[in-house]
Amino acid sequence: MNSFTYSSATAVEAAVREKTAHDDAAYIGGGTNLIDLMKENVARPTHLIGLKHLPLAQIENLPDGGLRLGALATNADTAYHPAVAERYPLLSQAILAGASAQLRNMATDGGNLLQRTRCYYFYDLSTPCNKREPGSGCSAIGGYNRIHAILGASESCIATHPSDMCIALAALEATVRVSGPNGERVIKFDDFHRLPGDHPERDNTLEPGELITAIDLPNKGFAKNFTYLKLRDRTSYAFALVSVAAALELDGDTITDARIALGGVAHKPWRVREAEALLIGKPASADTFRQAAGRIVQGAWGHAHNHFKIELAKRAVVRALKQATEMTYALDSNAFLNTNP
Ligand code: SF4
Numbered sequence: 001m002n003s004f005t006y007s008s009a010t011a012v013e014a015a016v017r018e019k020t021a022h023d024d025a026a027y028i029g030g031g032t033n034l035i036d037l038m039k040e041n042v043a044r045p046t047h048l049i050g051l052k053h054l055p056l057a058q059i060e061n062l063p064d065g066g067l068r069l070g071a072l073a074t075n076a077d078t079a080y081h082p083a084v085a086e087r088y089p090l091l092s093q094a095i096l097a098g099a100s101a102q103l104r105n106m107a108t109d110g111g112n113l114l115q116r117t118r119c120y121y122f123y124d125l126s127t128p129c130n131k132r133e134p135g136s137g138c139s140a141i142g143g144y145n146r147i148h149a150i151l152g153a154s155e156s157c158i159a160t161h162p163s164d165m166c167i168a169l170a171a172l173e174a175t176v177r178v179s180g181p182n183g184e185r186v187i188k189f190d191d192f193h194r195l196p197g198d199h200p201e202r203d204n205t206l207e208p209g210e211l212i213t214a215i216d217l218p219n220k221g222f223a224k225n226f227t228y229l230k231l232r233d234r235t236s237y238a239f240a241l242v243s244v245a246a247a248l249e250l251d252g253d254t255i256t257d258a259r260i261a262l263g264g265v266a267h268k269p270w271r272v273r274e275a276e277a278l279l280i281g282k283p284a285s286a287d288t289f290r291q292a293a294g295r296i297v298q299g300a301w302g303h304a305h306n307h308f309k310i311e312l313a314k315r316a317v318v319r320a321l322k323q324a325t326e327m328t329y330a331l332d333s334n335a336f337l338n339t340n341p
Pocket residue numbers: 117119120121122128129130131132137138139140141156157158159200
C-alpha cells in the first residue's frame with residue numbers, strides 16, 4: 001500500500017473542493033472495497049477524504065411518496081429500515097443477499113454503487129488488465145472467465161458489475177443525486193453505470209470530483225410481488241454468477257407492470273425494456289416468462305468458461321418471475337429479514 005494523507009470532511013461543498021484540488025484523491029465512506037484495492041496496490045490514492053462526518057446518513061420520506069437513502073446510510077441500516085423493508089422489500093432482499101453482516105454494517109449505500117469488479121485479473125498486478133491499466137490488454141478474454149459477462153461486453157473488457165443492491169435499484173428505477181464542482185445533478189440509475197466499450201477504466205458516468213449524496217426511490221415499490229434471486233457458487237458470501245431482481249404488478253392473473261434486472265451478466269445492471277413489455281397484459285405463466293427470458297439473453301455470447309451463464313440466466317429469469325408471482329422463495333435466497341440482528 002502506498003502512503004497517503006487523510007482529512008475528514010464536514011461539508012459536502014468542502015469535500016468536493018478538496019477532491020477537485022487533489023489529482024489523486026479519493027473519497028472514503030465505509031472503505032470496504034477501497035481499502036482492499038489500496039492494499040493490493042490496484043488503487044493508489046495519495047489523499048483520502050473521509051466522508052463519515054457528513055450529514056448524509058438519513059433515510060427519509062420524499063414529498064412525492066418516494067424515499068431518499070442518504071449516501072452514507074449503511075447497507076445494514078438500509079436493509080432493516082422499516083420504510084425500506086415494508087415499501088421496498090426487493091431492495092432489502094437484494095442488500096441482504098450481498099457480502100456479510102460485518103461488511104454490510106460498514107459499507108455505505110453510495111459506496112455500494114461504486115464498488116469495482118471482482119474480475120480476478122483486475123486485482124492481479126502481474127497480469128494485463130485494461131480496466132486497471134488502460135491499453136494493457138484483457139487477461140480474462142483468453143483466460144479463466146467463469147464469472148465474466150455474457151451481455152454488453154467489449155473487446156476491451158468482459159468484467160461484470162458486482163453489486164446486488166444495484167440490481168434492485170435498477171429494477172426500482174432509482175435516481176442518483178450527486179454534488180460536484182458544477183453543482184448538483186440527478187442521474188437516472190440506468191445512466192449511472194457504463195458498459196465497458198473502449199474505456200473499461202470508467203465504471204460510471206460520474207464527472208471528476210462528483211460525490212454521491214443520495215439515492216432516491218420512486219414511490220412505486222412493488223412490495224406485493226417481487227423477488228431477488230441470486231445464484232452463486234456457494235450459498236453465502238459470494239458474488240452472483242447470475243442474479244435477477246424481478247418485480248411485478250398483477251391484476252388477478254394478468255401482469256400489468258413488470259421490471260426485470262439482471263446481475264452477474266454485464267458491466268452494469270442489465271435491463272431489457274422489450275422483455276418487460278412482452279409481459280404486460282399477459283397471464284403470469286411459465287410460457288410468458290420464458291418468452292421474456294429469451295428476449296433478455298438475445299445477443300448474449302459466452303467465452304471459454306462462461307457459456308453456461310446464458311442458459312442459467314434464462315432459467316433464473318423464469319424462476320424469479322414465478323417466485324415473484326407466487327411470492328415463494330428458494331431457501332438460499334431468503335434468510336430475508338429473519339436475520340435482523
Ligand atoms: Fe481487466 Fe476487464 Fe479484462 Fe477483467 S475483464 S482483465 S477487469 S479488462
